[in-house]
Amino acid sequence: MTTTxxxxxxxxxxxxxxxxxxxAVRFCxxxxxxxxxxxxxxxxxxxxxxxxxxxxRWANVRREQKKIPMRKREIVGPIxxxxxxxxxxxxxxxxxxxxxxxxxxxxxxxxxxxxGPSFFVFSPFVPRRAFRYDDLAExxxxxxxxxxxxIRFRSQSSGSWAVFWVTRRAIRDSIxxxxxxxxxxxxxxxxxxxxxxxxxxxxxxxx
Numbered sequence: 001m002t003t004t005x006x007x008x009x010x011x012x013x014x015x016x017x018x019x020x021x022x023x024a025v026r027f028c029x030x031x032x033x034x035x036x037x038x039x040x041x042x043x044x045x046x047x048x049x050x051x052x053x054x055x056x057r058w059a060n061v062r063r064e065q066k067k068i069p070m071r072k073r074e075i076v077g078p079i080x081x082x083x084x085x086x087x088x089x090x091x092x093x094x095x096x097x098x099x100x101x102x103x104x105x106x107x108x109x110x111x112x113x114x115x116g117p118s119f120f121v122f123s124p125f126v127p128r129r130a131f132r133y134d135d136l137a138e139x140x141x142x143x144x145x146x147x148x149x150x151i152r153f154r155s156q157s158s159g160s161w162a163v164f165w166v167t168r169r170a171i172r173d174s175i176x177x178x179x180x181x182x183x184x185x186x187x188x189x190x191x192x193x194x195x196x197x198x199x200x201x202x203x204x205x206x207x
Contacts, residue, residue, distance in 0.1 A: 073109075076111045076114050077110035083108050083178050084178075086174075088106065088165045088167065089103060090165065099126050100165070102118055102119075103125070104126055105117065106175065108182070113133075114130050115129040115153075115164060129153075135155055136153065136155065136185055137185060138154045139176065139187065141187060141189065143198075149168070149169055149190075152206075154203060
């Protein structure tokens with residue numbers, strides 16, 4: 001005895017596919033939106049309607065970070081309005097702890113600089129660092145060309161440091177110019193890294 005396969009609802013399949021495509025596009029582009037994604041739907045007399053709706057709330061990361069204080073954000077105060085938020089990479093000691101572009105975001109705040117994950121997918125991996133203006137020993141431009149163009153921040157009290165990598169020198173110049181009114185230790189003259197400096201851009205290698 002052969003069984004006849006149930007007819008496939010092409011309209012339902014197309015509807016699900018369009019929802020999935022819309023979600024993928026919005027996810028990749030980072031548009032703030034709220035999406036109701038219908039995963040599956042079955043209709044029939046023998047089976048009750050089985051509808052699984054997943055509500056995916058996608059908000060712009062910059063907007064969410066202004067609303068939700070993240071770890072160490074409170075010590076540098078709120079974000080200064082009118083200044084851009086920069087996306088790049090992050091380098092921390094020890095020597096192998098490096099996070100490339102676009103994992104990290106730099107925020108210029110009222111009382112300091114905050115470095116942390118740029119998107120929620122990087123939150124489990126990218127550490128967060130905060131440097132207060134009154135505790136900064138240096139804000140130093142490092143590197144003359146790719147792949148090592150960045151800014152090194154070093155704490156005066158703890159000696160800890162972090163390098164924020166950028167993709168272009170113009171972005172670094174913009175960050176340093178915006179930091180000058182708030183910090184008196186900005187050094188805009190870049191230092192050549194070399195291979196050793198790129199592997200270890202800390203103060204031991206680059207004074």
